[in-house]
Amino acid sequence: MHALLDPQEMARADRYAVETGVASFTLMERAGTAVADAVARFPLPTRVVVLCGPGNNGGDGFVAARVLAQRGFRVRVALLGEAARLTGDAAKAAAKWRGPVEEPAVLDLTEAGVIVDALFGAGLARDLDGAAKALVQRMAASGRPIIAVDLPSGLDGATGKVRGAAAQAKETVTFFRRKPGHLLEPGRRLCGRVRVADIGIPEAALAVIRPQAFVNMPDLWQDAFPLPAAMGHKYDRGHAVVVSGGPWTSGAAHLAAKGALRAGAGLVTVACPPAALPLHAASYAALMPRPVADAADLALLLADRRLGTVVLGPGLGAGAATRALIDAAAPGRRLVLDADALTSYEGAPWAVAAVAGRSAGLIVTPHEGEFARLFRGDREVLEAPSKLARTRAAARRLGAVVVLKGPDTVVAAPDGRAAIAENAPAFLATAGAGDVLAGIATGLLAQGMPVFEAACAAVWLHGAAACSAGPGLVADDLPEALRAVYAELYEKLGG
């Protein structure tokens, strides 16, 4: 699994390495050498400028400068702050640099072939201001390619947010494992290409740290992924119900239903107002439309306990009628709530928590707007320091798995596990795509996949389907594109 380490966890990994016999200066030597390697791979890095900061990030910069000079590069080094104030490994690295250490102000950064940004990394403790901010802004304005050490300086590794200023890097070299800030926007864009260098921290450090945040990749959930059994029956693959709005908004439920079917649900029933029956009947022949005029009708339909998974929200309309449908569906069932279902609980997350409590497992899939509406007035959730922290706080508050959508979709469980997606192409932001995502999650839940894993898998599959469909994508393409993604996944997982 691809763990993500926040700065405290990374510091723990560092300590673990030292406790198990790796000298801390050796870690710095390897980190700086990995940065030098990245510079050397760059096309024609004739003149290298290394900008060093006052801590160990700067220490890595001094090592990189020395290694590059030894390899014949022309290197100039500038230090933000006074050399006399460097301490520990950074002071040692600076002492081993034999060339001049210049004032940043004297360097014309526009003449650099490559700039190594070694000003601040994991130790960024507050917003940049004064000389530090001005230097980062000069670096950004130089237009020269930048290789960032650990993180673009000014980018917060835990949150992905810019503190004061940060310069767009072409490449970022980080160590041991990526940090949340490498995946969360705007951090992801600012980092450019991210390389992870092995600096000799033992993998066993992860067993001690027990990280709870991961990159959303198949290795996170593939063990729980429901591969079809050779002798399987459609009833083994679950029966999902999609609750639809009336004829004019039935398209959203239709997309969710297709997503659920393509995701592998054995049967999918569309519960819809009678007027929408012909529309659903005329779509996929595999869908089973059933007339459901209100919550009482839905309760009757769901009296058949095999209909164990229900998605509500797409095209339903927000308000009391939708809340009544959710109340009818919730007891003992696995639920996905999206779109209008969430807006029906504006400012009342406790009511969603109550639904979660009655259900056998709940996934909610808000985008940022729906999230802000649902948690209106809940400062602890809305003002948590990062998208990762907000999603985790929301999951705790609701007692449900929360999927906070966007280019960097975060999935979080109430127990703190979280995953950040990195496979969504920009063109996935299109009308109806969210309905398909809710449907895929429903299809996976119907097959008995555990709730957190189902949500993570749905997000990854959705992104992979979009990549497979390619630019020009409309939401209708996504369920179809899932076939190619499944073919590859089954092949990989031996299905």
Ligand SMILES: NC(=O)C1=CN([C@@H]2O[C@H](COP(=O)(O)OP(=O)(O)OC[C@H]3O[C@@H](n4cnc5c(N)ncnc54)[C@H](OP(=O)(O)O)[C@@H]3O)[C@@H](O)[C@H]2O)[C@@H](O)CC1
């Ligand atoms: N962990 C590991 O395994 C390994 C880590 N390694 C490397 O160490 C880096 C972390 O080093 P680090 O902890 O020394 O922090 P770093 O980023 O250099 O910054 C601290 C300095 O900046 C200052 N400062 C902070 N904010 C500021 C602001 N807004 N404006 C102005 N100043 C500010 C702060 O000053 P203070 O807050 O004390 O006043 C302090 O002087 C990590 O990113 C990686 O590159 C590798 O060597 C390999 C192994």
Ligand SMILES: [K+]
């Ligand atoms: K940096």
